[in-house]
Amino acid sequence: MxxxxxxxxxxxxxxxxxxxxxxxxxxxxxxxxxxxxxxxxxxxxxxxxxxxxxxxxxxxxxxxxxxxxxxxxxxxxxxxxxxxxxxxxxxxxxxxxxxxxxxxxxxxxxxxxxxxxxxxxxxxxxxxxxxxxxxxxxxxxxxxxxxxxxxxxxxxxxxxxxxxxxxxxxxxxxxxxxxxxxxxxxxxSVRTRLGTLARQTRLLCSGNLVPVDSPSRIRDEFDELAHCVADMTRRLLNVVAVEKVLQGAEHERKRIAMDLHDQALADLTAAARMLESAEKHPLGGAEQAQQLLMLGQEIGNISTGIRRIIDDLHPQTLDILGLEAATRSFLERNATASMDWALHFEQAAEQALTEFQRVNLFRIISESATNVLQHAHASVGEIALRIVDDHMVLTIDDDGIGLAADAISGTPGHGLSNLRQRARAMGAVFSLEHSRFNTGTRLDFRWLLAASRETSFHP
Missing domain, CATH: 1.20.1330 (f41 fragment of flagellin, N-terminal domain)
Structure with missing residues (x-):
């Protein structure tokens, strides 16, 4: 009725x-x-x-x-x-x-x-x-x-x-x-609808931002208020998402600065001391050759470290070979011998990605895989990208120990906040589900394809 x-x-x-x-x-x-x-x-x-x-x-x-x-x-x-x-x-x-x-x-x-x-x-x-x-x-x-x-x-x-x-x-x-x-x-009826609006506004005022469904049709003033609350919540979530992105960018800068300080700068300092020592105490023969060999190794370490930092910032494989190859390369560098990963990337799905989506998905996959490697105690993982009913779907499954009930129900945790923000940044719906394996967790990201979105806006 x-x-x-x-x-x-x-x-x-x-x-x-x-x-x-x-x-x-x-x-x-x-x-x-x-x-x-x-x-x-x-x-x-x-x-x-x-x-x-x-x-x-x-x-x-x-x-x-x-x-x-x-x-x-x-x-x-x-x-x-x-x-x-x-x-x-x-x-x-x-x-x-x-x-x-x-x-x-x-x-x-x-x-x-x-x-x-x-x-x-x-x-x-x-x-x-x-x-x-x-x-x-x-x-x-x-x-x-x-x-x-x-x-x-x-x-x-x-x-x-x-x-x-x-x-x-x-x-x-x-x-x-x-x-x-x-x-x-x-x-x-009025108390129920007012109570719903009051709960939504209390959550909004408390800062516990949860997406609110907007009414499908504006019938009266309550629907108009609910629509306004949902719109304000979306705008605040976008603002928070921007803040999270800025915080993430600042965190990334700090990490890059620490990596450069702890590795590249330290290696350059060591190489400079070796050159200074060679200038002050010139050696000849085999000793000089050994000294040059060590200097070359240090320069090679510096180059490898800088390349690793550059690859972490934006992997070259992602631009040259695509998302699947970049994901496989990341897993080969970081995976342990006790865990096997299976990749299933549809070619049509990967070709439909924009550059922003490709980079964002790589960040989502790398963060998710890192969390699985560090906390899930899993032996098998599976990453799949496919098109289902005009939607792009990314799933990450593992057979680990799973997550707590509050995380499964949607309560944001510290390890999942970045994933939620990245998903929201590209208009994706992120959900936590039980894995298709006997144990473990499934991370599900899905969003409407660009062509389907244009069709829905231009009937």
Whole structure:
């Protein structure tokens, strides 16, 4: 599952809670609409029964007027009651509840009852006699329906209120639980990422520089901070690498100065004394020849010593015959009789090396071989240079006593610091592994080939 950006993580819990609250509001509005509907149904029954009650009262009054014969003084009252009867019977909600036969009877008898042309009580009375019993039966049916509606109203109202309260409680509980869970997940994620950044910055501040992996993609501010920390670490490592190179160069100068002082200068001083002695005490014959022979030997020793120092600085074999020949020459000069070395250098791999890489690899091989000879107590060593999956790979194996667990896990030691710095200087990844032999250590250096690197940057 892909990790959410920091802003989305912070907004997740409030967004879920807001969404649930919106659902709760919607459900509450739906419940209120049901309650309003039930109230409207009850009010409709009240209106219908009220209108029908008024109509029936007007009908009874009309029956009474028509029964006692029409008098001119009763005309306005009759018309008024007839209007009340018509208006209430023709009320839309009353008509909607009427059965079809009663509606037809009302439409037939009302014009007779409402006649304005020469009132005749006989047809009006006949119409009222035919209509009123039907209205009484209809009124009884309406009151039965009204009582049933009231009973259903309270049942449905209680059900809607109970469902609304129960659902609201469940949604509020879900809001609470989800808010707590999502907030806890967000806090844990933020604490984890902040803890990682804090550890990296503590290592950076303490000077214990370890390469930090940069995020593959910048998703949020934390990734941006992690990228900045990784970039600063790389820059500081480069600075440290430069300092180490300068320290190594200074150490090399001191070593060269000591070699020149202890060997070449001492041999030159001895040769100068021999020449001075020969000048002060000239000899003849065999003694002079012996003296010249010793002087020649001293000059030869001086030349050999200077050549060895020059070869240590930059072996001529490396430029003339290549890395494999220079490595073989170095091992022949320094290896012991108790240890055998096997070299496996691919020709294509050696041809792909730049001059800087060739010199740097020779230094890595010579330092590694010297460490093996001095500390590993090994009987067999193997050095291989090959191309594997667009990567140049240098491996140095031995069957010695191996290294401590902390060195294998990557903790830099004094004997491995220069190797790490040299590897970093040419963009190589250096790792310590178990040797392919039963015992011992493997030094693994690998880096992307120049052609593959250009292809990766220019798709």
């Amino acid at each position: 892909p990790r959410l950006p920091f802003v989305y993580q912070l907004a997740l819990a409030p967004a879920v809670v807001i969404a649930l609250l919106v659902v709760l509001i919607g459900y509450s509005l739906f419940g209120l609409a049901q309650i309003r509907h039930e109230n409207e149904v009850v009010r409709q029954w009240v209106r219908i029964t009220d209108h029908l009650h008024l109509a029936m009262e007007a009908g009874y009054r009309l029956q009474k007027i028509a029964t006692h014969q029409f008098e001119p003084a009763a005309g306005p009252e009759y018309l008024e009651q007839a209007t009340i009867l018509s208006g209430n019977l023709l009320y839309p909600e009353v008509l909607y509840k009427m059965p079809s036969h009663l509606r037809a009877l009302v439409e037939k008898e009302l014009p007779i009852i409402n006649s304005r042309d020469g009132f005749n009580p006989v047809p009006a009375k006949t119409a009222l006699v035919a209509l009123m019993p039907k209205l009484e039966a209809f009124n009884g049916a309406l009151w039965d329906g009204k009582r049933a509606a009231y009973a259903n109203y309270y049942t449905r109202l209680n059900s809607v209120i109970a469902n609304l309260a129960e659902t609201s409680l469940y949604i509020l509980l879900a809001c609470l639980l989800l808010a707590v869970v999502l907030s806890a997940i967000t806090v844990r």
